[in-house]
Amino acid sequence: MSEDKFDAIIAGGGLAGLSAAIVLARAGLEVLVVERGDYCGAKNMTGGRLYGHSLEKIIPNFADEAPIERKVTHEKVSLMTEDGSLDIGYGSKKLSSEPGNASYTVLRAKFDQWLAEKAEEAGAEIIPGILIDRLLVEDGRVVGIETDGEEMYSECVILADGVNSMLAQQIGMKKELEPNEVAVGAKETIRLGEDVINQRFGLKEGEGTAWLSAGDPTLGSFGGGFLYTNKDTVSIGIVATLCDIGHSDVSVPKMLDRFKAHPSIAPFLEGGEVIEYSGHLVPEDGIHMIPELVGDGVLVTGDAAGFCVNLGYTVRGMDFAIESGRLAAEAVIRAHELNDYSKAGLASYEESLKDSFIMKELDGYKGFPTILTRREIFENLPAMADDIAAKLFTVEGKAGNVIMDIINSLAEKTSARELVDLITTILEAF
Amino acid sequence: MAKMTIDDKLGLDLFHTDELTSHIDVDLEYTDEAEIRKLLLACPAECYKYIDGKLSFSHLGCLECGTCRVLSHGKIVKDWHHPHGEVGVQYRQG
Numbered sequence: 001m002s003e004d005k006f007d008a009i010i011a012g013g014g015l016a017g018l019s020a021a022i023v024l025a026r027a028g029l030e031v032l033v034v035e036r037g038d039y040c041g042a043k044n045m046t047g048g049r050l051y052g053h054s055l056e057k058i059i060p061n062f063a064d065e066a067p068i069e070r071k072v073t074h075e076k077v078s079l080m081t082e083d084g085s086l087d088i089g090y091g092s093k094k095l096s097s098e099p100g101n102a103s104y105t106v107l108r109a110k111f112d113q114w115l116a117e118k119a120e121e122a123g124a125e126i127i128p129g130i131l132i133d134r135l136l137v138e139d140g141r142v143v144g145i146e147t148d149g150e151e152m153y154s155e156c157v158i159l160a161d162g163v164n165s166m167l168a169q170q171i172g173m174k175k176e177l178e179p180n181e182v183a184v185g186a187k188e189t190i191r192l193g194e195d196v197i198n199q200r201f202g203l204k205e206g207e208g209t210a211w212l213s214a215g216d217p218t219l220g221s222f223g224g225g226f227l228y229t230n231k232d233t234v235s236i237g238i239v240a241t242l243c244d245i246g247h248s249d250v251s252v253p254k255m256l257d258r259f260k261a262h263p264s265i266a267p268f269l270e271g272g273e274v275i276e277y278s279g280h281l282v283p284e285d286g287i288h289m290i291p292e293l294v295g296d297g298v299l300v301t302g303d304a305a306g307f308c309v310n311l312g313y314t315v316r317g318m319d320f321a322i323e324s325g326r327l328a329a330e331a332v333i334r335a336h337e338l339n340d341y342s343k344a345g346l347a348s349y350e351e352s353l354k355d356s357f358i359m360k361e362l363d364g365y366k367g368f369p370t371i372l373t374r375r376e377i378f379e380n381l382p383a384m385a386d387d388i389a390a391k392l393f394t395v396e397g398k399a400g401n402v403i404m405d406i407i408n409s410l411a412e413k414t415s416a417r418e419l420v421d422l423i424t425t426i427l428e429a430f
Numbered sequence: 431m432a433k434m435t436i437d438d439k440l441g442l443d444l445f446h447t448d449e450l451t452s453h454i455d456v457d458l459e460y461t462d463e464a465e466i467r468k469l470l471l472a473c474p475a476e477c478y479k480y481i482d483g484k485l486s487f488s489h490l491g492c493l494e495c496g497t498c499r500v501l502s503h504g505k506i507v508k509d510w511h512h513p514h515g516e517v518g519v520q521y522r523q524g
Contacts, residue, residue: 036512036515036516037516037520038516038520041521041524042519042520042524043494043518043519043521045521045524046524107523107524108524109522109523109524111524112524128515128516129515129516131512131513131514131515147515148515163496164499166511166512176500177496177499177500178500179501182496184472184474184495186474188439189523240472242472242497242501245468245471245501246464246467246468246471250471251471251476252471252472252473253436253439253474253475253476260431266431269431270431271431272431274431274434275442275523276442276443276522276523276524277439277493278493278519278521278524279474279475279493279495279497280495281496281500
């Protein structure tokens, strides 16, 4: 390369950008990561849980050295009403039994800084504290970046600048986000102490719980509540899809306060100390919101590309980000070998995405964004579950017929037409 | 747990504040209450306030999520971009 030209500039030092940086630097390419936060992770937030399989491909057994919080061994899903909660819990040695299937709770400010160290060790250069103002485009081809009036040149730019991706929007690869495509997440990190968490959640040292809930947390609007156990804190928050804001009169911050006070949540938080409050957008529309992924001298990865799957009982984005960063880097390495950074030269990125779990899963679950805009899931279903459970588990010495109770409850909470409609939507999703 | 206001919560976060320059340009003369209501309900930092029929906005405490941009781009939100490098929220947990 020439003195002042990088092989690749990466916009954004999150999981996608840093994964790409590691793979490129290891291949001997000159890589610069530009991060707008004080340090990598400073602007990032997750619920959240990282499924480890994609990072395993880059750094085998990463959990042995990375600042993961806990390994998830307990899953919990709840349908909540104002005073009740019907829970499904699953704890098993099968969960997170080996690195290839393990998932971990993480806190991004810590985790991303560690991954940034790995990128630097591999030979990538990272400049934090700098916002890229715009991409430099010559003859329709991205040739570098401009920041604070200074121009920096590269053979290509990998956009890993997150869900809002102003840069992909600037060059017309990505449209303005629509309210049905994203949800807002608001989260508190609450310190409880390691032993208290172990006792309250029934966990052994290093084990963790992932807990998602729907219904009352968002007062029936599209979204839900989450709680993840970290080492000595818990991450608790609300996710609310933007197109359904206004379904209730309760604001997102107030939803979080209500959720924390819910009778099935509050006892877990008792005595805790809030240490941070955070907010972020989450891409939610899966395959329907994917932008142009490759252009002349440019590739789009991670949240910027909308790579995220929300199935209600599990939410994934970080493992997609890491995989897309790796695949983008491999495409750039190929382009470097061919000395062709045009759209055609970088096209192997899109091809390898199609062969990867990313596109296969986004395609396989393409109906889920539609399911998760069905009011029944968030309103009727939790109410029905609460009603049936209360009848099943209540004994007060009166004669009754459980089956009739269930049928009556179904009839009260939903019409036959609504029920058929919902089932059809779910079947169509598959 | 004790009740906390949004200011209490944001007070726990680390911000590098540029008091003078806002990265969001808001149309404070906007009067469509349905549009205003969405931002009041959705902004996780309660940066938008509507008191006595008057919309107000402060970028201090903004978590840079982009929610207001998505909800009201070209309406209440005239312009939205990221703050300059190092400015704004710096998560220590995330």
